[in-house]
Amino acid sequence: MLVNRMVRAFDTWQARRSEQSRSWQESTYFVLDMETTGLDPKQHQVISLGWVLIERGVIQLDTAQHLLLDSAQIDDSSVGIHMITDTDVLEQGRRHASVLRYLRQIMKDKVLVVHYSPLELGFLKMLWQTQPMPDLAIDWVDTMQIERRRCERAQTVIQEGGYRLGACRDRYGLPDYPSHDALTDALATAELLLAQIAHYSRQEPSLQDLKKLGGGHIRLSSKTIA
Amino acid sequence: MAAIDIPEVIKFVDATPPFSSLTHAQQKQLLAGVELTYARQGEILNLKNERATLHLIRRGACEIRSSQGALVDKLADGDCFGVASVLEQNPEGLQVVVLEDSLIYRFQKEGFQTLLQESEDFAVFFAHTRSSRLRKLSRAQATDLATPALQLSTPITQIMSQTLITAGVTSTVQAAAKQMTEARVSSIMVIEHNQLVGIVTDRDLRSRVLAVGASPDLPLAEVMTSAPATMDPTGLVMHAQILMSENNIHHLPIVESDLTPVGMVTAADLLRHQELSPLLLINQINRQQDVESLQKVCSQLTTLIVNLILTDMKTTDIGSVIAAITDSLTRRLIELGFERFGRPPFAFSFIVFGSQARKDQSLGSDQDNGMLLSKTPNEQEAAYFASLAQYICEGLDQCGIRRCPGEIMASNPKWRLPEADWQSSFTDWVESSSPSALLNASIFFDIRCVYGDDACVQRVIAGMQSRVMKTSLFLATLTRTATVAKPPLGFFRNFLLESSGEHKHHLDLKHQGLALINDLARIYGLGCRHYKVSTKERLEQAAREKLIGLDVARNLMEAWDELNELRLQAQRKHWQKTGEPSAYLDPSELSSLERKHLKQTFAMIADGQAAALQRFSGGYA
Numbered sequence: 001m002l003v004n005r006m007v008r009a010f011d012t013w014q015a016r017r018s019e020q021s022r023s024w025q026e027s028t029y030f031v032l033d034m035e036t037t038g039l040d041p042k043q044h045q046v047i048s049l050g051w052v053l054i055e056r057g058v059i060q061l062d063t064a065q066h067l068l069l070d071s072a073q074i075d076d077s078s079v080g081i082h083m084i085t086d087t088d089v090l091e092q093g094r095r096h097a098s099v100l101r102y103l104r105q106i107m108k109d110k111v112l113v114v115h116y117s118p119l120e121l122g123f124l125k126m127l128w129q130t131q132p133m134p135d136l137a138i139d140w141v142d143t144m145q146i147e148r149r150r151c152e153r154a155q156t157v158i159q160e161g162g163y164r165l166g167a168c169r170d171r172y173g174l175p176d177y178p179s180h181d182a183l184t185d186a187l188a189t190a191e192l193l194l195a196q197i198a199h200y201s202r203q204e205p206s207l208q209d210l211k212k213l214g215g216g217h218i219r220l221s222s223k224t225i226a
Numbered sequence: 227m228a229a230i231d232i233p234e235v236i237k238f239v240d241a242t243p244p245f246s247s248l249t250h251a252q253q254k255q256l257l258a259g260v261e262l263t264y265a266r267q268g269e270i271l272n273l274k275n276e277r278a279t280l281h282l283i284r285r286g287a288c289e290i291r292s293s294q295g296a297l298v299d300k301l302a303d304g305d306c307f308g309v310a311s312v313l314e315q316n317p318e319g320l321q322v323v324v325l326e327d328s329l330i331y332r333f334q335k336e337g338f339q340t341l342l343q344e345s346e347d348f349a350v351f352f353a354h355t356r357s358s359r360l361r362k363l364s365r366a367q368a369t370d371l372a373t374p375a376l377q378l379s380t381p382i383t384q385i386m387s388q389t390l391i392t393a394g395v396t397s398t399v400q401a402a403a404k405q406m407t408e409a410r411v412s413s414i415m416v417i418e419h420n421q422l423v424g425i426v427t428d429r430d431l432r433s434r435v436l437a438v439g440a441s442p443d444l445p446l447a448e449v450m451t452s453a454p455a456t457m458d459p460t461g462l463v464m465h466a467q468i469l470m471s472e473n474n475i476h477h478l479p480i481v482e483s484d485l486t487p488v489g490m491v492t493a494a495d496l497l498r499h500q501e502l503s504p505l506l507l508i509n510q511i512n513r514q515q516d517v518e519s520l521q522k523v524c525s526q527l528t529t530l531i532v533n534l535i536l537t538d539m540k541t542t543d544i545g546s547v548i549a550a551i552t553d554s555l556t557r558r559l560i561e562l563g564f565e566r567f568g569r570p571p572f573a574f575s576f577i578v579f580g581s582q583a584r585k586d587q588s589l590g591s592d593q594d595n596g597m598l599l600s601k602t603p604n605e606q607e608a609a610y611f612a613s614l615a616q617y618i619c620e621g622l623d624q625c626g627i628r629r630c631p632g633e634i635m636a637s638n639p640k641w642r643l644p645e646a647d648w649q650s651s652f653t654d655w656v657e658s659s660s661p662s663a664l665l666n667a668s669i670f671f672d673i674r675c676v677y678g679d680d681a682c683v684q685r686v687i688a689g690m691q692s693r694v695m696k697t698s699l700f701l702a703t704l705t706r707t708a709t710v711a712k713p714p715l716g717f718f719r720n721f722l723l724e725s726s727g728e729h730k731h732h733l734d735l736k737h738q739g740l741a742l743i744n745d746l747a748r749i750y751g752l753g754c755r756h757y758k759v760s761t762k763e764r765l766e767q768a769a770r771e772k773l774i775g776l777d778v779a780r781n782l783m784e785a786w787d788e789l790n791e792l793r794l795q796a797q798r799k800h801w802q803k804t805g806e807p808s809a810y811l812d813p814s815e816l817s818s819l820e821r822k823h824l825k826q827t828f829a830m831i832a833d834g835q836a837a838a839l840q841r842f843s844g845g846y847a
Contacts, residue, residue, distance in 0.1 A: 052232075058332070059262035064232050173327060175285045177234050184234055187262075191329060194264035198327065 020139075020208040024197060025057035027207050029141075030110040031193065033185035034123055041122035045069075049103065050182030052190050053110070059190045066183040067099055100131050107138060111207060112218075115165050115189045117142035121218060128220040136220045139207065143168065143192050145214025150196065168192055172199070235260075235331075238284060242304045244351035245282075248341070256341055259334040264327070271322040278311035279335040286328025290359065293319035299359050300325075309352045310359075312338060320359075354823050382461045385496070386480050386489035392417045393446055395424070399435050400442035402426060410513050413477040413490065416450045421485040424450030427477055456481045459488055466491050504530065504547045508554045517621045520558065524625035527551060528801065531589055535798045541790040542586075542762060549585035552627060553578075553676045556595075559621040560677050563614045570614070571607045573600040575678030579634060583674035584744065584760045586790070589797045589807035592628040593619065594669055596641035598648055598682055611642055634669065645682050652690040656700050661707045668704070671748055674759050687757050694752050701753055705842040708745035709835040713828035714738045733811040735793040739828065743786045746834050749842060750774055761786055778837045781830040788827050 019027070032051045038044030046069050053063040114120035117140060128136075147168045151158050161167060165188055166176065172195035177184050197205060205213075239245045239253055248256070265271060265286070283305050290299040290307060298320065301307060307322050312335055342349045392415045393402050402414050406428070416424035426446055434440065434449045455473045457466055459480050470478055470493060480489040494506070507523065507530060514520045531548065560576060579594040581587045597615060601607075615636035623629045636642055643651070655667040671690070675683040694700055714733065733739075744761050751757065751764030754771050758764045762783050769779040797807040813821060 057263070061232060061235060061260045061262055061331075062258060066231065173285065174329065179233060181233075183232055187232055187234065191262065191264065195327065198264050198266040 020211070021206050023204045024207050024210055025204065027139075028110045029054040029113050029190070029193070030107050031113040031186050031190040032120065033114070033182045033189060034120060035182045036119075036123055039119065041119070041126040046123050046127060048182045049099075050184070050186040051106075052183075052186050054113075054190055054193070057194075059187070059194065061187075064183060064187065066181065067102075069096055069099055097131055100127060100133060103127075104133060104136055107136060110138070112138050112140040113189060113193055114140065114142055115168075115185070115192070116144045117214075117216075124218075124220055128222050131222065133222045135223075137217065138220070139211060139215065139217050141193070141210050141213075141215035143189055143196060143214070146193075146196050146210070147171075147214075149213045150199075165189065165192065169195075172196075239282075242282070244348050247347045247351075248345060252341055252345065256333055256337045258337055261332040263330050263332055265324045265330055267324055267327050269324045271324065273308055273311045273322065276335075277308075277332070279308055280306060280312060280333045280338045281308040281322075282306050282331040282333070284329040284331055286330070287325040288328060289323045289325055291321045291323055293321065306352070306355065309356055350822055354820075381459075382457065382463055382466050382480060382491060383459050383489070385463060386459075386491045387411075387495065388489050390487055390489070391415065392487065394418065395447040395450075396445050398443050398445060399426075399431065399440075399449060402446055403431055403442075411490075412492065414446075415479055415487050415490065416446050417487065422454075422456065422479055422481050422487045423485075424452045425454040425477060425479060426450045454479060456485075457491075458483060463496065467496060470496070504551060507551060511551070511554045511558050514558065516562065517559070517624055520555065520562075520621065521624050521626075524555065527626060528589060528807075532798050532801060535794045541787055541794060542760075544794065545584075545586040545588075545760075545790075548587045548591075549582060552582055552587065552622075555625055555627070556618065556622065557677050559618045560614075562621070563617045566617065567610060567614055571603070571610060573679060574598060574611065575600075575675050575680070575683055576618075576636065577673055577675050577683055580669040580672055582676075583672040586740075586744075586761060588790075588794060589801060590628070592630050593622050594630050594634045595619070595636050596634070596643070597636045598675075598678070598686065599642065599644045600679070600682065602644045608639075612637075612639065615642055632666075645686060648686045649689045652686065653693055656690065656693045656697050661703060664704055664707050668708075668745065668748065671752060672744075672759055691752065691757060701749060702843040704752070705749050705838050708742075708749060709839055711738075711742060712835070713742055713831040715825065715828050715832060733813055735789055735796065735811050739789040739831065740786065740793065742831050743782055743789070743834070746782065746831075746838050749838055753842065773841065774837065778834055782834045785827045785830040785834075788823075792824070 030051060030053060032049065034049050035047045036044050037047060048066065048068045050066045051064070053060050055063075121140065143165075144163050147163055148158075165185060169176075169188060169192050172192070174188075174191055174195060177188055197210070200209070211217075235257070236253070239257065240250075245253060245256070262284070265288075271277075271281075271288075283301055283303055285303055288301045288305075288307065289297060290301065292298055301322075310320060342352065389409070391405060391409050391411050391413075393405060395416055395418050397416075406412070406414050413425055413427040415422055416426060424446070426449060430449055430451065435442070435444070440449070454477075455469055455475060456479045457469055459482065461480075466478055470476065476493040478491045479487055480491060481487050494509075507526060510523045511520065514523055527548075531544065535544065556576060556578070564570070575598040577583075577596050577598055579596065581591050582594065597611060599611065603611060619629065619635045619637040629635065634641060652670070655663060655670065658664070673683065673687060747761040747764040747768075750768035750773055751759075753773050754764070754767045756767055756771075758767045765774065765779045765783055768774040769776050792811060796811045800806065800808040800810075816824065
């Protein structure tokens with residue numbers, strides 16, 4: 001019994017390892033951005049989620065989705081930033097539980113991509129706490145960390161604010177997107193990742209290379225609720 | 227999959243032609259399944275199999291190159307490629323090379339093909355893009371193959387100068403320098419017993435005499451380069467080029483086997499031979515000493531322009547090249563006139579009107595010019611300016627800038643006036659507001675100074691403008707007069723009906739198209755606070771001052787470019803066939819697609835005329 005479990009665990013580990021050393025293009029990436037009521041996952045809530053997938057190395061624009069969460073309490077200051085009003089929440093908000101199940105379903109077997117992981121991963125963990133759900137173990141990549149590593153290696157001095165999404169995109173000559181909803185920022189992050197990979201080095205990076213630059217593995221779990 | 231719902235994507239597509247002409251439903255249909263890819267600088271894009279589809283550049287720059295690597299087209303934000311690979315499996319083997327990192331939308335082939343069938347405008351746009359790239363491709367290939375090999379095997383005797391500038395070894399440096407200056411050359415051959423023994427160049431005079439403070443009375447033997455590199459007259463251009471670059475010299479004496487000099491080749495001769503360039507032509511113009519030799523130099527002008535048209539130079543650039551050359555020619559003739567008739571008794575400005583002022587001359591444009599005198603001349607002074615003007619205008623005519631049939635030339639005493647009289651002429655034209663007077667005078671409102679004090683010309687312009695502002699009726703009358711002539715929209719219907727019959731219509735691109743845009747631009751230009759003279763600058767300025775809608779201005783500029791290119795191409799073809807330029811277009815030489823496009827171009831002019839009537843004449847025609 002124990003041997004069987006160990007063998008299975010080893011197989012999974014080996015499969016994951018070989019998957020990670022293949023070209024990055026062979027994985028599917030789930031590029032996510034969230035609009036929140038503030039910057040602290042413990043106090044604030046997620047208002048909306050926007051995402052788009054990268055498959056076979058290109059952004060599949062018609063996988064893009066933008067969902068509002070109905071549990072969020074919206075205060076005036078976040079309305080100012082994101083231009084989302086209570087009416088939007090009423091009209092477009094989905095039931096919290098089904099949105100999360102849908103989200104988990106889509107994220108499964110993909111690599112999560114975010115810009116600034118401490119915040120986005122913190123909010124994801126928080127979301128898993130709001131609702132009993134199966135665990136989700138997932139690889140993630142952070143475009144801000146990748147950018148930081150790249151600039152450190154090139155010994156480029158970056159000023160304060162220079163790692164914000166727009167500033168990073170500027171360095172690659174990517175277009176300036178005036179709107180800042182979750183969906184636009186998810187697309188902006190996906191484009192940034194493609195640009196970073198194109199500038200990686202002579203050969204195409206593997207998923208492992210990307211994770212080494214700025215990424216990791218995380219397990220989202222609801223267990224502590226019980 | 228779900229329809230694309232990303233505002234930034236939809237916004238971009240909706241603002242980019244030809245997608246902007248689609249309905250929102252059609253845009254959604256095209257966007258279904260669209261992919262966004264990032265291409266790195268230097269990459270050659272794969273357009274085979276499932277990638278043989280329509281691409282649209284969101285941000286970046288690419289080049290289309292022929293299979294041999296010749297440049298066919300340059301693309302940037304909002305430009306499309308891959309159309310040939312959808313329609314005909316890319317029979318020319320065109321390649322797309324990424325110039326700058328690019329974000330590129332890749333559409334699904336099926337959606338694109340459906341739309342080509344559904345929307346005619348959409349299909350016309352891509353067919354036009356395709357045919358214009360094919361045209362550019364054939365030109366790129368033609369220029370690829372033709373010239374260099376031929377030129378290098380030309381015998382050197384064909385391009386060397388045969389006028390020998392020589393001096394003996396005992397001549398002084400000063401005497402040699404004087405001789406060189408008079409002959410306008412940059413080197414002198416030093417001979418002894420009729421054999422070449424050395425060479426002295428401009429640079430030698432500088433570095434071996436002036437820089438070291440040597441005496442101008444030194445004999446040449448002391449400063450010359452002895453036993454210089456030479457070539458015999460049986461050599462080829464190619465040999466001369468190799469010799470000169472190996473020895474790093476700019477002057478190569480051509481001598482017989484017994485060292486008797488027969489000619490001289492300079493680096494400039496080689497360059498001139500290699501390519502007839504505008505800059506060299508201007509240099510040559512500035513060096514000629516009489517009208518006859520100017521005439522010889524200017525006989526190359528037509529060939530030069532035809533070459534420029536062939537090399538696909540932009541039409542506005544061709545216009546400025548011709549203007550620069552005509553301006554230089556005019557100034558050179560003025561200087562030669564001074565040598566002949568003496569210095570002028572007082573200052574004057576030489577001004578040009580019409581196409582030379584607007585810098586949009588083409589092959590065979592005639593001269594329109596005048597003189598602005600700084601004083602009222604007495605009888606004797608008037609006689610001086612009369613002979614000078616006569617000399618200049620005749621000189622221009624001999625050099626290929628024909629006399630103006632309407633006698634708007636400096637040689638006509640009516641257009642040789644002091645500043646105050648120019649002012650009152652403009653006042654008369656502006657205030658008379660009689661349509662026929664205006665029609666005849668309109669050419670004077672395009673004015674530019676090519677010689678003398680520009681400030682007094684600017685004063686005349688400023689005076690004319692303030693008069694225009696004060697006379698509310700003027701622009702209205704000018705607009706009504708200028709819009710009497712309409713673009714020949716009906717022409718196409720007739721053409722389609724009668725193309726097989728014996729009534730073969732020819733289209734006058736200048737009077738039925740370009741002139742109408744020039745007229746509109748002039749009206750808007752005169753309504754502006756800042757005076758501009760070229761048609762495109764006027765339209766830009768009017769858009770900046772919000773006299774004209776940005777879209778109308780852009781359409782007119784595009785129409786102007788389109789017609790100008792057609793006119794230059796038609797002139798080139800006609801010139802190569804008959805030796806005479808002609809602005810008439812034989813529509814049977816156009817494809818049905820090009821006709822459709824031309825029709826759209828004329829429709830843009832009609833829209834522009836309507837907008838001008840609305841703006842300046844309260845809508846009354």
